[in-house]
Structures are given as C-alpha cells and as structure tokens.
Amino acid sequence: MEIWWANTNNTLDNNSSNLAIGFTSSAISVILFGSNFVPVKKFDTGDGMFFQWILCASIWIVALVVNLILRCPKFWPLAMVGGCVWATGNITVVPIVKTVGLGLGLLIWASTNLLTGWASSRFGFFGIDPEVVQRPYLNYAGAGLSALSAVIFLFVKTEVKSTTLESEITPLLGTSINSDGNAATDESWVDKLSPLQRRIIGSVMAVVAGVLYGSCFIPVLYIKDHSKNNESIYAGASQFDLDYVFAHFSGIFLTSTVYFLIYCMVMKNRPKVYPKAILPGFISGFLWAIANCCWFLANNYLSAVVSFPIITAGPGLVAAMWGVLVFKEIRGNRNYLLLVLAFCIVLSGSLLTAFSKT
Template structure:
C-alpha cells in the first residue's frame, strides 16, 4: 500500500512539473514574440541607447526576482551568459530595420534553437550532455530546424513600406504627437542602416540574425555549467543551487553591466554626443520588462523540462507570434508566395520542435 502511494505521489509530482514547465514555456513564447512590438514604430536610431534602456528594465526585474528568492548565492560565472546575450542583442535594432521583425526573429530563433540544443545534447563547453530516449528523433528535429531556417531566408519582407504606412500610429503614444514638427523629413541623425541598398539590408540583416542566434543560444551555458558541476564533489561549484531561477539576478546583472560598458564605449566613439531618442524610453522599458519575464519563465522551463526540451519549444514558438504581428499589424510580409512559404516554414519548424521534444520521452 505504501509503495502504491509512493508511486502515485511520484506520478503526481512529475505531472505537476510538466504542467509548470509547459505553462512557463507558453508564457515565454508569447512574450518573446511580442516584446519588441512596443518599440517597433519608434525611432531607435543605431539601437545603442535603446539597448541600454532595455537592459536597465531587465535588471530591475531581476532585482525583484532576487528579493523574492531571498537573495541566493551570486555566481559571477553566470554573468558570462548575460554578456553573450547583450552582445548578441546589439544587433536587434539593425535586424528589425533591415529584414523586419517577423523574418529577423525567425532566423535568430532558429540558430538560437540549434546552438542551445546542440550544446545541451552533446555537452559542449564543459556541460553534461543531455541523454534522450530516441536519439534518431532528436537528430531529425534538429535537421528540420535547419531546413526551416533555409525556408525563412526566401520569405520577402517589405520593411520600408510597412514603416511608412504605420509610422503615424505607434502603439504607445497618441497620434496627435506624431506630427511633422516631431519627425522632420530632413534628418541629420540617420543611422548607417538607412544608407544600405535593399540587397545590402537583406545580407546584413540575415547575417546579424545568425550571429545573434548563436550568441543567444549560448547564453544559458554558464548557468548549466554551474548546475552540472554543483552536483560533483571537489569543484568550486559543489553544492550550487539546482533551481534555475536562483541564477536570474547574476545572469541579468551580466546583461546590464555589458550593455552599460558598450554604451559608454559608444559615447566615447561619438565624442560624448550619443544619439538619444527620448520617445523610445518608455517603449524600451516595456520591451525590457516583457523580455525579462519571458526569460524568467524560460529559466523555469529549463528546470522543470530540461534545456533539451525547452529550447526547441521556446525558440521556435515566438516566430509564429512575431510573424502574426508582421502579417496582420505591420504588413511586412505580403503576397501569396510569402504566405505559403511562411506556412510551410511553420509546419517544418513545428515538426522539428515536436520531434526534438518527444525524443526525450
């Protein structure tokens, strides 16, 4: 009888863990697909000021989480993950300006998926490899993810016309504020992105999206390294917490410190005359808060589902949300051919994500 009750309790506990993990993943997917929407229609120039504002909001959320968690031990190595993320995130604004929100996010999400999956699956960078019940299914999922990335590259996005048609209706301010007085046609602060040819924009945007995805996919490695070595005897990390949310403050502190250093260097390069966009402050804060909450949910998903399962779900899912914004709100993606390619790409990446996830079962 006691054995039956113990078994029943174990099954119930596993079901609870899975429920928390998948709910966390769903929240993360929704917020990651939406977090850049508030700033989409505001001028952010070269993105350096926007990044710093975004990261300031991210750090504030982590401070609140740290207090809720009763200030767990701070591991400096976890800050390296924040450095990787902040370095990749410098490319976000140029990506959105060159290839659009939907296509840009789909590309970097795919490479984010592959990098995060491969490092967890094969134990790159000194972390323990994740064992899966069905390795072949796992490899099929990774292959489908690569195929989806190739399909995304053929989807055309019309960023310039979408910006012109929707610039007068930003999401977070009144239409009356957006007048010619506030947005003169002859601007002296045009960013380098605006001077690129259409082909140049596509090449630069896609390349930066790939780089961003690789950096994003590596950002959880330091935390996984600490956790894995925390289960071993004789290491400096022995006894480290196995609860991923305990590393949020260190991870996010790395993000804010890195972005601050980059912004100071940027100010020096600009001879103390950085391009400041006051109207992007509140949207940037909102974007940062959404991203921070989504990432906290990702940490929870890593804990309850494991990284090899959470990565395919959370990196593939936001593409659907972002593309819906791109299709229905920003009108970046148009035409029957693009819609069909987008549909096929979604089906492929969904199949890849499910294959990778079920290979663990």
C-alpha cells in the same frame, strides 16, 4: 505492495506537475519573445544603442524583484558571463529589425539560437554534461525540423518601411536630442543601404546574434553540473535555474552599460538619444525579462535539450503573425505559402521535441 504503488503514483504526479510547469513556461516564453519588440516597432530607435541600454535597465529591474522574491540566493559571478554574451548579441537587434524586419530577423536568429543551444546541451559542449532524453530519435528529428524551417524562412521576402518617412508612419521624433542641445538628423547607417545590402547584412547579423543567444545559458548549466563535484569551487550550488537569474541579468545590464559608454565616447559625447523610446523600451525589456525567467523555469523542469527547440522556434511564429497582420512586412501568396509550410515544420519539430521527454 501498497508502499510501492504509492511511491509510483507520487513519482508520476511529480513528473506530470513538472511537465505541466515546464510546457506552460515554454508557452509563455514563446508568446512574449515573439511580441516583446512590438512596443517599439513603429518608433525610431536610431542606431539602437540608447534603446538597448534602456531595454537592459528594465531587464535588470525585473531581475532584482525576482531575486528578492527568491530571498537573494547565492550570487555566482560566472553566471554573469552568459548575460555578457547575450548583451553582445542584443546590440545587433535594432539593425536587424531595420534591415530584414521583425518577423524574418527573429526567425533567423531564433533558428540559429536553437541549433547552438540544443547542440551544446545535447552533446555537452564547453564542459557541460550532455543531457539525455527518453526518446533521442524524436529529439533529433524535432531539432532537425526546427532548423529546416530556417532555410524556408530565408526565402520569405519582407518589405521594411523606414521609420524616418512621415508619410508612412508617425515617427518617434523628428530629430534626436544630443548632449549639446543641437538637432541632428535621425538617419542611421542602415537607411543608406540598398535592399540587397540590407538583406545580406541583416541576415548575417541575425546568424551571429543567434549563436551568441544560444550560448548564454552555458555558464549556468556549467555551474549546475559542477555543483555535484565536491572538489569543484561550485560544489553545492543550487540546482534551481531561476536562482541564477539575477547574476545572469546583472551581466546583461553591466555589459550593455559598458557598450553604451563606449558608444558615447566614439560619438564624442553626442550620442543619439530618443526620449520617446524610453517607455516603449522599458515595456519591451519587461516582456523579455518575464519571457526569459519562464525559459529558466522551462530549463529546470524540462531540461535545455527539450526547451531550446520549443522556445527558440516558437517565437518566430508569433513574430511572423505580427509581421503579416499588423506591420504588413510580409505580403503575397508565395510568401504566405512559404510561411504556412515553415509553420507546419516548426510545429511538428516542437511536438516531436516535447514527446522526446515523455
């Protein structure tokens, strides 16, 4: 009897510790994901190709440090595929921010990200095992409420100021520096769009980015699930999600480098390079990398079916607060009321998802 009681207490303590680590990691991810683009918000990043390459370089450096701390766990190339998928979605971030704003853009892609990641984990798409929670009805309700918030956010109107207008903000650089040393205007294709075109194109790109973001963890989950099969090439693979960070982030950096080289060729070796975007880009990449490492931890201690609704819906709240309080992209009592309603729905969805695990 005493042994049974001791084992029961140990199990409860372990479960409590796992939940504490998982939800703490989720909270850190939410804050950093909602804030990681703030350092570059008022700097002109042009078409975003140079910026995204700097961002991904910073991400890879963080991954290298994490890999050394973990004593270089086995490298699985398949985990790089998730990084490739993420990097493909990431090249749309700067145009999205320029067209519909940081707050609304992040909210749209986060909601699409939520549905894609949650559904693939819950129902076992793409060859991964479906994940089970103790209270599935709460999990369904939480995911549904988080998705409903996306519909409300679509009705929130944003006012995005162009970074090329000196009367509005201090620009990064009056001209971009090209390989031949000649000055070129920093006006991008986004600046030529009408307000309606910006909203439509930005929203569509945000949805596409969300689908790609929501699929990026599938290769890691696939490796972990098939590691239990002795006949699989992944037999014996680690069950600790953070062991796959280096491979995942290497895929991000490799893909972003390929895209940047293609961009340089398309631009006839005259890419638009913005020197002052380098430091903000590195800071943004550092924040994102830490947030994503915490997401890996949340997946490990909570499971993806629980972490996805929380971590993908939560950053929208943080980003919207930046958009309201600092960047003044969202104004008017109607928009404020819609945001409050959406916030309540997202919060309710996150709490229901959390309770479905306990």
